[in-house]
Amino acid sequence: MDKRSLIINSALKLFVEHGFHGTATSKIAQDAGVANGTLFQYFKTKEELVISLYIHFKDELSEYISKNTSENADIKKALKTQVLSSLIWALDNTTKFRFIQQVHTSPYITQVDQDVLKNQVEPHLFLIQKGIKEGILKPLPVDLIYALISSQIFGLYQYLTSQKLSKTKQNETIETTFEMLWNMLA
C-alpha cells in the first residue's frame, strides 16, 4: 500500500472520529506510519487534504452507482438501482459516508470546486430529466426531485444505522421505502 493511500485511510478514520479540529496532521502521519513531512508532500495544506478526501470518496460513490446501473433499463428500474446502490455503498462504507456528510455541512464545502460538484450530480439529473420528459415522473423542477431523492436516501441511512436490523429486514425496509418514494414522485 502506497503512502498516499495510507495517509488517506488514517485521515478519514481520525477526521470522522475526532473532527477536523480534533485531528492534528502529526497524528494522521503517526497513524499512517509515515513522517510528518511526507503528508505535506502529497497534500500542500491540511485544507487541501480535507477537500481531496471529499472529492475522492464522492467519486468512489458515484463510480459504484454507475457501475451497477445499466443504461437501457426503464426509468423506475434504473432509479431503483441507483437508490439501492447508494444505500448499499453507504451501509458498507459508513465511515466514508459520514465523512462526506461532515464535509457537506461544513464550511469546507465552499472551497470545493463547483464544477467538480456539478459533474458528479449531472448523470443523476439526466435520468430524472428523462423521466419527466416521458411523463413518468411528476412535472416538477429536476433539482427538487433530486433533492427529495437524496434526502430520502440520507434519512433512510440514518434510520438503518440507528437500528440493529437483520440484513433481511434491512432489505425489506429499503424495498418498501423505495416503492413509497416512487409513488410520491411518479
Add this chain to the structure above:
Amino acid sequence: MDKRSLIINSALKLFVEHGFHGTATSKIAQDAGVANGTLFQYFKTKEELVISLYIHFKDELSEYISKNTSENADIKKALKTQVLSSLIWALDNTTKFRFIQQVHTSPYITQVDQDVLKNQVEPHLFLIQKGIKEGILKPLPVDLIYALISSQIFGLYQYLTSQKLSKTKQNETIETTFEMLWNMLA
C-alpha cells in the same frame, strides 16, 4: 443585550462561517465585544459552548414548532403545521439551522446528553404514533416515519436555499411537497 447572548450570537456566526476548528475562542470574545475570560465564565470549555449552542437552538426550533401547533387538530393538519413551521423557522434562521446540521453530523453530537435529545423528539414521535394507531398513517416503525419526514424537511430546505424563488413560489413548493409527503405516508 447581556454578555451571554452577545457571546452566543458571535459564536454562532463564526462557527458557521469558519467551522469549529477555524474559530478561536479569542475571536468569539473579540467579536462579541467582551473580554477573553468572560467567555469562560459563561461556558467552562469551548466544547461546552458548542454543545450548549446546539441544545439552545434546537430548543428554540422545538418551541417554535409547538407554539404553532394546536393540540386538537386532525393528524394531517397537525403534521402539516409542524412541517411548515420547521421549514419557515429554518428559512428565517438559516445560520442557526446550518449550525444545527453542522453539529448533527460532527463528532460533537456524541457528547450531547442522550436524554435531552430524546425529550426533544418525543412530542413529534407521539403525533406519528397516534396517526399509526388510528390507521391514518402506514403501519411502519415510528422512527422510520420520523426519519423520512425529517429528511424531507432537510432536503426541501436544501433545495429552497439553493434556488432564488419568490416567497409565493416558495410556499407553493412547500405546499406541493407536503401533499406528496402525506400521500407517501398515509
Add this chain to the structure above:
DNA sequence: TACATTTGTGACTGATTAGTCAATCACAAT
C-alpha cells in the same frame, strides 16, 4: 458612606499546531 458580592477584565502561559527544510535514504543509470 462603608463594605460585600458578583461580574468582568486582559495579560499571561504551557501546550499544541501547521508547515518547513536540511539531511538521509533507496535505487537506477552511467
Add this chain to the structure above:
DNA sequence: ATTGTGATTGACTAATCAGTCACAAATGTA
C-alpha cells in the same frame, strides 16, 4: 564504484490556541 534523483525523514519554529488568574469595576446592601 560513482553520481544523480526523487521520495522520505523528523527535528525545528513561529504562530496560535484554550484556559487561568490576580485584580478591577460594577452592583447591591445596610
